[in-house]
């Protein structure tokens with residue numbers, strides 16, 4: 001199977017929420033030696049975006065959106081194992097606290113950022129999804145991480161990223177921690193507006209952005 005066939009096959013399987021077909025094409029692609037990150041960036045993410053667009057256009061409905069999310073979460077475990085196996089990094093670049101903000105349960109993208117940060121040598125405490133602002137700030141005070149990463153996939157939960165930054169300022173810890181924000185609706189302009197230190201549009205660039213704010217590059 002060529003990369004193009006793999007990409008088309010994966011996108012179609014996600015749009016049809018066909019778990020068996022998705023798994024078949026992904027495994028086939030991996031066997032052919034295709035890079036798991038290329039599968040995620042060029043096939044899985046566009047597939048999910050397509051389902052999201054169809055949902056917005058009322059061509060698919062919530063149960064299908066849920067199913068698409070579930071089958072992708074399953075296959076991501078396989079891809080994640082593959083990426084972990086390829087990395088073997090022993091650096092310690094510092095602690096990152098990651099969370100999807102309050103009210104938001106989207107965690108596929110956040111999990112990918114966590115995985116790649118770990119593979120790049122960061123220690124990551126993943127607080128999970130829909131994490132209360134207070135919980136995030138308490139962890140910042142308790143653990144003094146180098147970076148806090150905030151994911152938001154909904155325009156209605158983006159303001160929670162701003163709230164977390166404000167709460168970190170109030171806690172007196174703002175000078176000691178860098179804040180990175182991300183998620184599909186988040187932009188660099190938004191990041192600047194709310195006083196974040198960095199923004200990235202995908203997990204690979206999130207690692208570069210983490211290195212940048214830390215002064216590693």
Ligand code: B12
Nearest residue numbers: 052069105106107108109149151154155182183184202203
């Ligand atoms: C799958 C999905 C779901 C699944 C989530 C499953 C899960 N475990 O995550 C379920 C079914 C639960 C769901 C629910 C809902 N969803 Co939804 N969902 C999606 C969908 C299709 C894909 C998201 C995804 O996983 N993308 C793939 C990953 C790899 O990409 P990503 O998340 O963008 O992450 C990458 C980057 O953004 C970046 N990144 C992410 N986080 C961070 C953090 C940092 C610090 C950095 C640096 C970078 C970074 O790196 C990641 C990896 O490359 C999107 C469509 C879309 N366009 O995104 C809609 C979408 C986000 N959902 C939407 C909606 C409306 C909902 C619901 C409100 C629907 C409803 N009526 O109930 C609920 C909300 C539930 C809640 N309270 O959170 C809308 C949001 C519209 C908006 N602008 O607000 C979208 C855009 C669909 C649409 N077009 O209408 N959803």
